[in-house]
Amino acid sequence: MTQTARGGVEAPVEKTADTSPGSTFESIDPRTGEVVATHPVHDGKHVADAVRTARDAQHWWDELGFHQRKLRLDAWRRLLVSRLDEAAELISAETGKPMDDARLELVLVVDHLHWAAANAYKVLRRRGVSAGALMANQAATVEYRAFGVVGVIGPWNYPAFTPMGSIAYALAAGNSVVFKPSELTPGVGEWLRRTFAEVVPEQPVLQVVTGFGETGAALCRAGTDKIAFTGSTETGKRVMATCSESLTPVLVECGGKDALIVDSDADLRAAAEAAVWGAVSNAGQTCIGVERVYVVDSVAERFVQLVLDRAEKLRPGGQPTADLGPITMDSQVEVIREHIADAVRSGGKAELGGETSVRPPYVDPVVLTDVPEDSAAVAEETFGPTIVINRVSTAEEGVERANNGNYGLGGTVFSRSRGMALARRMRTGMVAVNSVISFAAVPALPFGGVGDSGFGRIHGADGLREFARPQAITRTRFRMPIDPMTFGRSTRTVRYLVRLMKLIRGRR
Template sequence: MTSAAPGNTSEQTGQQGGSGSTIGGLTGAPSVSRAKELVARVVGGKDNAPVEMTAPFTGKPIVSLPQATDADARAVFDEARRAQRAWANTSIAERQRVLTRLMTLVLDRQQEGLDLVQVEAGKSRLDAFDEIAGTALAASYYGKYSARALGVKRRAGVFPVLTKTQELRHPKGVVGIISPWNYPLALTGLDVLPALAAGNAVVQKPDNQTALSALWLHELAEEAGLPRGVWQIVLGRGSVIGDAIVEESDYVAFTGSTATGKRLAGKIAERLTSFSLELGGKNPMIVLPDANVEKAATGAVAACFSSAGQLCVSVERIYVHETIREDFAAAFAAKAKELTLGAKLDYSAGMGSLTSADQLKTITEHVDDARAKGATVLAGGRARPDIGPLFYEPTVLTDVTPDMTPFAEETFGPVVSIYGYSDIDDAVQRANDTVYGLNASVWGSNGAHAREVAARIKAGTVNVNEGFAASFGSIDAPMGGMGDSGVGRRNGAEGILRFTEVQTVATQRGLKLRPFKGMPPRLWARSLTTGIKALRHLPR
């Protein structure tokens, strides 16, 4: 396992300086003053003590963040509601132009965005770029296709020609978005941007640990033409401002743990407002007997260890046909050992750090429990404080049994277990033997057969000969979970329509829907019966 120590020269040409003048004490990171500029965009928080976040790479301070009170959060919703009225009256074409301009800004200024994501989340730079790309793709997609999704739709009327029926879409109002720490930029973009495109205002609560990434995108959005006040960011603990977000929002989009999502769903249901939840996963990968072992092992590295495994759609279980299991396990373990761990703001590292001490504790406990009960560690299995305080090696386990913690519980880290199988039906059944259903992966040389297997897996997205990026990057297609992995979908038309209220307007001309004057009701009913039967013969 190779490593790259922190503090080396950064590739970018952004603000430079010694560790005292940069956030997280990292050479090449944005300056403390720049971080404070972004924090100034936060609404509220004057009456609460701020919290100071630290960089996963170094354990050194990033910036102090103001923490809102319940009253602060409710005041933000009042302001957002006022701003939303004017934004809703802005043409869809203009909203699209804002998003298109934002896409260009994100790509043109990506170096600072990459720095912020790395400093806050501890990602490798390539994993941070996935966030830049995902955000830009979302801005591009909704900047191009919002009008198609939101435009007035003609629907079949009860009487052809005589009944004109239209489907209209109206914004929900003010959308509350609670974003996680693990993909702070991409998941902000994938939720906030379609909500704005639909004519809503947004009040977002990003996680404190990675708030600067959301604030950076917020700054670029206003530079792209988004009116001030339409998207507002408030920071605070869920225990303090969570009730305000649930009670003041016209729609809630939450990404986080299953336990928290279930509690939120109960509270939201009491208000009869709608919501979407992307929650946890214990995502499987099936390697079919005809799979190319080398390609599958290479793909598994990205599927399991991107963002140090701290990704809702990353793979934690791999089922390999017995005829190739040993070869696959050897190849995969060797590639895991070759991954470079590093804490530099450049593209030299293959995997970055965990984001929090809590994550490190959980991962250590899961691996130690499996090892103590007889699991075999093929690669990794230890923390790397020599690189940084929160680093843990990419870990490959075998001989994992149901009494071991990593067998069924989500680890949410760079830990994966390999299992053998001899019957494909058995592999599918075991892949589906979970309360979760977020993402899955199938590998095989026969694409048609691999897709048949993929369709049998109970997961919101299934990737063939890829881990998660194919579905994650296909913004035109819906993405979300089944079972305990969530409710609703982001991306595609569903990703924007969830933020709207649908309305049907039907105009009746000529023939009325009640008996003519003097016409016996029985005759009317008989005539209408004949007409309804005849409708089946009309072309669609």
């Protein structure tokens, strides 16, 4: 398995991973090239041992019940808040992102952890359901039981927020977790494990394994009860193939090529601000970032100018106050450069920046217009601080173009009068109307995509149920005078039931 834009499973292609017993690897600050820390490369035996240990711990954790788990998760949340800047410094060191961006990521972590702990009982508890007319003698219930051990394979671009969308919800549902962070951000994963162990010292409910692609593959084969993966589409397919060997269920959150639609009646200043933030924040290394804009022709000139006015003021850098940080993964720099070059070769126009904006490890914001739809800059995930703005005759045409791609993660619509109608036509898992990326900050909303963006959901009630298996139970309350489910039934029993169905279900 090889590293792609967001994968946490694979080793970067430019590195040679030493996976011999006792080997280690270093996490590197992409701004300076300095070593942040050294971590072990965990082999298949270590991973299998971690899963076995997690299974014993899970029995204890599950038996605590919702209330006791909530108390411990709440204690973890308070600890995270008290040490937020400590975690932000580590995230900033391993990814290069500015401190305030790291702090914002952790604020979202805390809010989602609170929601998962507070709502697990309400969403997953046992509840009665109607048994229906035919089975009136049965008491029927459904509840959601923990899977057992959940393996989480996380990315590097949001090394706390993204995996915690699985970890927090899996823990709240009663599972134990074995977390494999990206090899670029192993320290963040280890920090999460250590802080959790401070408030839950009794059992290793949350464990971390570190390493490269082989470690991730070993986790897929180690007997977990579910795998939650975030990374590239191609790697997601390989994870699915590996998990299929043991019929291990998977949740797959992959790439995106999210579009922003600007209608003729949109608040153009707000739309431009949202487009620049969605495209350039975190140096564009956001799966739900804005990579394409389709703006109605009648307002396009004004919109483009507003985008340029904002984007040209932004500067990347390694200082904590920089607008955006470096490109975390070396190999992605060339992808960004090639997408810019291909867009211009294809007839697009570089309104701001160009190939010269690529200054490894930094990339200045780049604004491209009138780029052909079959260009890589429009069709493929760039994962850099670039934005393509194309004109359309109507917002409906913009939605149609947005839906033409293989991805379907998130989307954005700016329209004063038709925002909801346009949003509902987008083939995506999430849409923000007159804002950008806001759905990710709402803990009650499910997060996930369609098509090449994957399947399954984290966050919200759907996210809690994603880490639990429904169990249906019926219990006989009294004997029915007619029982068709026995070889001792009379010849008239089924005829009576057919007449009954015609009477009560054959009418409107």
